[in-house]
Amino acid sequence: MTADIVIFTEFTSTTVFQRLLGAYRIATELRKHGYTVQVVDYLTEWNLDELKQIVDKFVGPNTLFVGFSSTLYAIRDQALSDKSRPNHYRRELRYTEDFPFKPEVSHAFITHIKQVNPKTKIVLGGQRSQYKNSKLVDCFIHGYADHTTVEYTHFLAGKPYDETVLQMKPINEHQIEIDWIKDPEWNFQTSQVLWQDNDLIYENEVLPIEISRGCIFRCDFCSFPMNGKDKFDYIKDSGPLKEEFIRNYEKWGITNYIFADDTYNDSIYKVEKLYNEVFSQLPFKIQFSAYLRHDLIHANRDMAPLLKESGMKTCVFGLESLNHKSALAIGKGLHPEKSKELLHWLRDEAWGKDITMSSGFIVGLPHETEETFREWMKWVEDENCPLDGYTVEPLGFNINEKKIWPSKFEANPESYGYNIVNKGVANNSFFRWSMWSNPHMTLPKAWAIADEYIMRGYRSGRIKPAGFFQFMWMNGTGLTADDLAGMSVRNVSADFLKDKKAEWFQLYKNRLFNL
Ligand code: SF4
Numbered sequence: 001m002t003a004d005i006v007i008f009t010e011f012t013s014t015t016v017f018q019r020l021l022g023a024y025r026i027a028t029e030l031r032k033h034g035y036t037v038q039v040v041d042y043l044t045e046w047n048l049d050e051l052k053q054i055v056d057k058f059v060g061p062n063t064l065f066v067g068f069s070s071t072l073y074a075i076r077d078q079a080l081s082d083k084s085r086p087n088h089y090r091r092e093l094r095y096t097e098d099f100p101f102k103p104e105v106s107h108a109f110i111t112h113i114k115q116v117n118p119k120t121k122i123v124l125g126g127q128r129s130q131y132k133n134s135k136l137v138d139c140f141i142h143g144y145a146d147h148t149t150v151e152y153t154h155f156l157a158g159k160p161y162d163e164t165v166l167q168m169k170p171i172n173e174h175q176i177e178i179d180w181i182k183d184p185e186w187n188f189q190t191s192q193v194l195w196q197d198n199d200l201i202y203e204n205e206v207l208p209i210e211i212s213r214g215c216i217f218r219c220d221f222c223s224f225p226m227n228g229k230d231k232f233d234y235i236k237d238s239g240p241l242k243e244e245f246i247r248n249y250e251k252w253g254i255t256n257y258i259f260a261d262d263t264y265n266d267s268i269y270k271v272e273k274l275y276n277e278v279f280s281q282l283p284f285k286i287q288f289s290a291y292l293r294h295d296l297i298h299a300n301r302d303m304a305p306l307l308k309e310s311g312m313k314t315c316v317f318g319l320e321s322l323n324h325k326s327a328l329a330i331g332k333g334l335h336p337e338k339s340k341e342l343l344h345w346l347r348d349e350a351w352g353k354d355i356t357m358s359s360g361f362i363v364g365l366p367h368e369t370e371e372t373f374r375e376w377m378k379w380v381e382d383e384n385c386p387l388d389g390y391t392v393e394p395l396g397f398n399i400n401e402k403k404i405w406p407s408k409f410e411a412n413p414e415s416y417g418y419n420i421v422n423k424g425v426a427n428n429s430f431f432r433w434s435m436w437s438n439p440h441m442t443l444p445k446a447w448a449i450a451d452e453y454i455m456r457g458y459r460s461g462r463i464k465p466a467g468f469f470q471f472m473w474m475n476g477t478g479l480t481a482d483d484l485a486g487m488s489v490r491n492v493s494a495d496f497l498k499d500k501k502a503e504w505f506q507l508y509k510n511r512l513f514n515l
Pocket of ligand 1 (some may be wrong): 216217218219222223224227262263293318
């Protein structure tokens with residue numbers, strides 16, 4: 001049966017079979033308003049012939065639009081199979097057009113949709129919409145689109161729509177864009193994702209779940225649209241959240257979750273309330289991974305046992321740098337000695353080995369030289385460091401006049417000591433970065449250092465599965481969070497993960513074509 005709306009989405013990775021939430025959140029809103037929606041996941045796994053078959057199956061006279069959720073997809077090419085370049089391939093994937101294919105493939109794919117139904121609109125949402133690159137797109141929807149998409153769909157269906165929410169701006173004769181309007185009438189707190197049978201959920205799959213939206217902080221290098229929100233805003237109400245957990249458990253036995261929440265522990269009030277009203281009230285135990293701020297646990301150590309009791313099995317901190325001046329310059333000012341003490345306390349007393357910990361680190365922050373970075377990374381690389389896993393990335397700038405929500409760094413790089421040498425490197429992408437230099441470092445140098453540390457961490461076995469990857473690697477592999485916690489990334493063979501991912505995708509494919 002053809003659908004009123006078809007949405008393509010995916011999380012690009014060679015080894016991970018993981019769903020992202022956005023497309024399903026939009027689908028839930030549209031379904032609530034009576035529209036039929038088919039979400040098609042793993043977009044870049046399909047070849048052109050298969051994409052055309054999907055169009056033939058789901059696009060028809062009733063199809064109002066075909067949408068693309070663009071936040072985390074990227075071009076796939078032969079770099080994926082180049083095993084000599086374990087860290088570089090990611091960067092090669094990080095150039096983008098509005099579609100994650102070579103231009104001729106995108107053109108043939110979109111042309112086929114228009115041949116099946118010339119009236120069907122092509123809609124691009126997610127992070128890439130702001131760059132408005134492709135002439136193949138009819139409508140770019142920016143920001144959190146839960147509500148604007150519904151109103152746009154009403155408009156396409158010839159139904160009455162809310163003009164205060166839907167402000168369509170022409171870009172040219174053929175294309176429009178729709179800004180994100182915060183509608184006080186729309187209630188995030190009671191919103192849910194109601195997965196349906198045609199979303200093809202697997203038994204025991206690790207699913208994402210939205211706990212809250214936005215971040216109470218405004219770190220200077222970070223550019224999420226809802227940074228700096230008020231402390232208790234945009235947190236899900238306990239009732240709907242509990243319902244969502246129970247529904248997923250009863251339908252698919254799901255107990256493992258990746259929390260979509262920029263800072264899960266942004267207040268003790270929230271951690272306590274969700275424990276008391278949701279996690280301790282469920283008739284089963286859940287396990288989850290979450291983003292945390294370690295400085296907030298330092299400020300309130302009562303959070304630690306609550307997080308463990310709630311079911312947290314792994315967490316990602318954003319320490320970013322153990323150079324105090326550098327961390328202060330981006331708004332993360334806990335003294336490195338206090339950070340280290342806290343991490344040891346979590347490992348040795350509060351959490352033991354029940355919870356794995358990881359953190360992101362950045363090369364190239366203000367005041368950081370190659371020497372200072374190498375000096376403090378010795379502590380991170382040491383086997384006695386309580387962090388199970390870590391990532392190292394170069395500082396990224398995306399200088400682009402079209403960017404709607406630039407970070408403070410991007411809005412004014414000079415004031416932080418950065419010279420943007422070539423902004424064209426990132427002229428159309430969320431992920432690729434503008435070429436920068438500061439008195440101590442350049443982007444190529446920062447890249448090279450980041451690669452060196454990551455490759456060494458993988459090869460030596462120092463980096464263990466922790467954070468979101470610990471949970472993502474459970475999908476389709478039969479491994480549990482505890483199995484993965486005992487391994488090093490080196491022991492989780494990439495070929496094993498790729499094979500398992502291929503098996504799961506084949507199942508998904510069969511089920512989609514059999515709908
Ligand atoms: S880096 Fe993390 S804590 Fe800082 S603003 Fe971004 S999401 Fe929030």
